[in-house]
Amino acid sequence: MVQHNERNGQVHLxxxxxxxxxxxxxxxxxxxxxxxxxxxxxxxxxxxxGGGQPADAGWVDGVAVTSVRDRTSGMVVLVAAGPDALxxxxxxxxxxxxxxxxxxxxxxxxxxAGHLVEALVRPRExxxxxxxxxxxxxxxxxTTPDLSCVTSPxxxxxxxAQLRHGAREAITAGLTTSSRIDADGSRTVTIDTLHTVACxxxxxATLAExxxxxxxxxxxxxxxxxxxxxxxxxxRLP
Ligand SMILES: [Zn+2]
Numbered sequence: 041m042v043q044h045n046e047r048n049g050q051v052h053l054x055x056x057x058x059x060x061x062x063x064x065x066x067x068x069x070x071x072x073x074x075x076x077x078x079x080x081x082x083x084x085x086x087x088x089x090g091g092g093q094p095a096d097a098g099w100v101d102g103v104a105v106t107s108v109r110d111r112t113s114g115m116v117v118l119v120a121a122g123p124d125a126l127x128x129x130x131x132x133x134x135x136x137x138x139x140x141x142x143x144x145x146x147x148x149x150x151x152x153a154g155h156l157v158e159a160l161v162r163p164r165e166x167x168x169x170x171x172x173x174x175x176x177x178x179x180x181x182x183t184t185p186d187l188s189c190v191t192s193p194x195x196x197x198x199x200x201a202q203l204r205h206g207a208r209e210a211i212t213a214g215l216t217t218s219s220r221i222d223a224d225g226s227r228t229v230t231i232d233t234l235h236t237v238a239c240x241x242x243x244x245a246t247l248a249e250x251x252x253x254x255x256x257x258x259x260x261x262x263x264x265x266x267x268x269x270x271x272x273x274x275x276r277l278p
Contacts, residue, residue, distance in 0.1 A: 045221055048114045050084045054096070055219070055227060058148050058242045060085050062138045067129045071117070073110055077126050078117035080110070085139055088116045092171035093151050093241040098139040101127045142273075148242040149250055149273040150178050152217060152231075153207075156247065157255070157267050159235030160206040164189070169264060173241070179268040190260050200257045203267070207253050210234070214248035249274050 045055040049068050053060045065083035072078070079100070086107035089095040095107045104122030109115075118137075120126040129135055151173040157180045158168050166182035190196045215232035219239075222228075229239040231247070244250065251274035259266045 047225070050080065050082060050115055052116065053083055053085045054087045054242055055221065055240070058144070058244065061141050061144070062136070064134065064136050067131050067133045067135055069113065069115060069117075070129070070131060071110070071113075073108070073112075073117065073119070076119050078108075078110065078119045079126060079129055079135070080113070080115045080117045081135055081137055084116050085137060086116055086118065087144075087147070087242050091239060091241050092154070093147055093173045094175075096139055096147070096242075097121060097143045098137060100135055100137050101129070103127055144242065145244070145249075145273040146175060147173065148244050149271050150175060151241045152243045152247070153250055153253060153269055153271040154178060154180050155217075155229065155231055155235060155237060155239070155243070156207055156210060156250075156253075157203070157269055158237065159231050160203050160210075161267075162235060166265065176270075177268075178270060179266055182265045182267065183263060184265065187260060187263070187265070190258055190265055196258050196260070200255060203258075204255050207255060211247045211250050211253060214246045216246045217243045219243065244273070 045052045063083045063085050065081045067079050068082045069080040086096045088107045088109040097106050103124045105118040106121040107116050107118055110117045154171050154173050166184045169183050170181045172179050190199055217231050219229045227240055228236050230236040251272045253271045255269045
């Protein structure tokens with residue numbers, strides 16, 4: 041059976057399971073990108089940077105690596121991220137890959153909270169223009185034909201308060217997220233009944249895993265509404 045998360049000879053396990061932290065697999069390609077050696081693994085648990093989400097971090101056979109999308113092959117490849125050189129593994133060699141769990145879960149929490157912010161403004165029909173899910177700079181930017189609802193400081197404060205309230209309710213309710221990959225390979229992510237959006241990132245399974253969500257007051261700049269936010273990952277109960 042062809043798996044719909046398979047591309048360029050790789051099965052992207054991160055699309056199916058945010059909590060898959062390790063894998064034993066084989067090297068399917070090696071190469072050089074910008075003078076830097078890389079290896080590609082058949083079963084891939086690493087999310088490459090993209091869609092506003094940073095790359096994962098982890099290890100291959102104990103050597104620190106990070107993931108990038110190789111432009112030539114389209115594969116997700118691993119490059120050394122620390123002082124140690126990438127293991128010299130030939131094609132066909134067995135390799136053990138492991139994710140930095142803390143990094144994975146923090147990124148997944150930030151990314152999911154970004155979708156939550158988008159979900160909460162859906163009734164206002166604001167249009168998402170950009171996403172940034174990097175730690176310390178997470179924000180979603182929106183446009184709307186009518187900015188009058190956020191022009192005055194009082195109105196901005198009122199809308200911000202509504203969004204904070206909505207986020208608190210959704211997190212307390214522990215709404216679940218899910219993803220699906222259609223036959224054409226396109227992937228969508230859904231938060232309960234709130235929101236469905238095309239996305240290739242990693243997400244937490246329920247909003248109950250979000251802790252300390254904070255939404256500073258909305259800002260309006262150059263015709264865009266900027267919703268900055270921060271959140272931490274709350275460990276799932278066993
Ligand atoms: Zn996403």
